[in-house]
Amino acid sequence: MAERVSVRQADFDLSAEVAALRAGDAGVGAVVAFVGTVREHSGGQSVSRMELEHYPGMTEAAIEAMIDAAAQRFDIRAARVVHRIGVLEPSDQIVLVAVSSAHRGQAFQACEFLMDYLKTQAPFWKKESTAEGSRWVDARSSDDAALERWGLRSGNAV
Amino acid sequence: MKVQVRYFASLREALGAQQSLDMPAGSTVGALRDALLAGSARHADVLARGRAVRCAVNQQMCDESAVLVDGAEVAFFPPVTGG
Numbered sequence: 705m706a707e708r709v710s711v712r713q714a715d716f717d718l719s720a721e722v723a724a725l726r727a728g729d730a731g732v733g734a735v736v737a738f739v740g741t742v743r744e745h746s747g748g749q750s751v752s753r754m755e756l757e758h759y760p761g762m763t764e765a766a767i768e769a770m771i772d773a774a775a776q777r778f779d780i781r782a783a784r785v786v787h788r789i790g791v792l793e794p795s796d797q798i799v800l801v802a803v804s805s806a807h808r809g810q811a812f813q814a815c816e817f818l819m820d821y822l823k824t825q826a827p828f829w830k831k832e833s834t835a836e837g838s839r840w841v842d843a844r845s846s847d848d849a850a851l852e853r854w855g856l857r858s859g860n861a862v
Numbered sequence: 863m864k865v866q867v868r869y870f871a872s873l874r875e876a877l878g879a880q881q882s883l884d885m886p887a888g889s890t891v892g893a894l895r896d897a898l899l900a901g902s903a904r905h906a907d908v909l910a911r912g913r914a915v916r917c918a919v920n921q922q923m924c925d926e927s928a929v930l931v932d933g934a935e936v937a938f939f940p941p942v943t944g945g
Contacts, residue, residue, distance in 0.1 A: 740945055756944070757870060757871055757874075758944070759868075759870055759918070759921070759937060759939070761921055762918060762921035762922075762937070765921060766921075766923075787944060787945075798945070799944070799945050819945060822944060822945050823942075823944065823945040824942065825923065825942065826942060826944050826945075827870065827918070827937075827939065827942050827944075828942055828943065828944025828945070829870060829871035829872075829939070829940065829942060829943050829944070830943045830944070831871070840871055840872045840940065840943070841943045842941075842943070843914075843940075843941030843942065843943050860916070860941045860942055861914070861941050862914070
């Protein structure tokens with residue numbers, strides 16, 4: 705099976721990632737992919753760049769476990785998560801979650817589940833640079849609520 | 863027993879990337895946090911109860927009731943903000 709998780713500085717190519725996810729599996733009838741990107745504004749301020757820190761080792765293991773959980777819950781055929789780290793600029797891609805399945809319903813759900821899970825349980829931290837200096841981004845309780853819809857307790861932002 | 867403590871993000875900026883500490887066998891993460899709090903004014907501020915601090919033992923998210931073994935890697939960090 706292809707590598708499911710990649711945490712790295714380098715950018716990713718959505719088309720190439722989806723092609724690799726589908727390769728050799730004619731049972732796939734649906735692919736859902738989410739791409740997160742760097743917004744140029746945050747809290748009314750212009751963001752000139754963003755720096756992403758993570759916990760090497762734990763990050764990869766945590767995302768692998770999330771994919772296992774998604775595969776137990778949903779009828780999916782494959783999943784791929786790419787998350788960038790280091791210095792990024794507005795409009796840059798940050799994260800890719802792509803899921804393949806026989807039918808669209810399970811692929812949509814599994815993709816959203818993985819994203820909700822990743823937002824609150826994978827050890828990444830964002831630091832934004834604005835004209836007023838740098839600041840660590842605050843966690844949102846709305847992200848905890850998103851995970852709790854799946855019956856999982858988050859407790860990240862609290 | 864010896865435990866390795868790691869900090870990330872804003873906690874790393876304030877306290878450094880890591881330190882090691884001797885703790886009595888069977889200590890919990892909560893007891894370790896208490897020991898760190900007592901270590902310096904800066905630790906007392908950054909790790910203060912009531913601040914949003916998350917923890918992991920051997921790279922697994924946990925709460926402060928987790929019991930440590932010799933050589934454990936304990937990480938403290940702010941709420942995560944990836945994605």
